[in-house]
Amino acid sequence: MMLAVAKPRMDRRSFVGGSDARIIMGDDSNKLLRLWREKRGEVEPQDLSGELVVQLGCITEDLNRSWYEQSSGNSVKDVQRRVRHPIHEWMGATLDGRVNETGAVFEAKFMLPWNFSEEAAAEKHMAQLQHNMWVIAARSAVLSIITGGGKWVEITVHADSLYQHLLLTAEKKFWRCVQTGEPPVLFDIETPRPRLKAIKVVDMSTSNSWTDLAATYRRTREAHADHEFAKAELKKLIPEDAREAIGHGIKAKRSKSGAISFELISTEVARAPVQ
Secondary structure, rough: OOOOOOOOOOOOHHOOOOOHHHHHOOOOHHHHHHHHHOOOOOOOOOOOOOOOHHHHHHHHHHHHHHHHHHHHHHOEEEOOOOEEEOOOOEEEEEEOEEEOOOOOEEEEEEEEOOOOOOHHHHHHOOHHHHHHHHHHOOOOEEEEEEOOOOOEEEEEEEOHHHHHHHHHHHHHHHHHHHOOOOOOOOOOOOOOOOOOOOOOOOOOOOOHHHHHHHHHHHHHHHHHHHHHHHHHHHHHHOOOOOOOEEEEOOOEEEEEOOOEEEEEOOOOHHOOOOO
């Protein structure tokens, strides 16, 4: 698909960008209304020059990209390239870059270390990543994160067609509100759980819950295997025309679909004559 490259000085009021997508898909009505007013030219864009975390993200972006290239062996192209969607011209993106080898969207972020988790980071930036993937028809995105604790994390997020459909619907409604002057309302769309690549090996020996459950697992493992074997063999002993089978404290019942289930019964019931 051919990309429509935007002019060098692209007025942010003329399109919906990736950072806008996060607000549109978010749960803060005040931020949504402010964004709507910004797009309509009623208020000036928020001045973020005094936001330290935002400025740290800007300052560390080159380092972030270089660290990713050094660590992954991939290269990043189209740095700070401004693009528009070829059909929905009101959709645009300013890319941190694009991975040359895979075509994935590259997104560099700086995040504070306290309470940091890969799942929360991917969820926080999901709308922006899915928006940018949709604009350039990419199938995946790389979230490259440097934390204030001196940690670097790489997260791969894949395009989610269902979420992108909901995203497009929400953005269309928002842009219609910009054009008509009707105030927008929150769309209450749940963010998909990110599918993260499992690459870690963790030591759980310091977890008390893990210690207790591991002991229970080891203690009951053989009994569980004996239980499953006995259940399978009992099923073989039940005549095919039997609806129920009772004896020695257990009862087997056959469902209409033919599945057999077991339950414990009292010895008095177990000794009752079977008709």
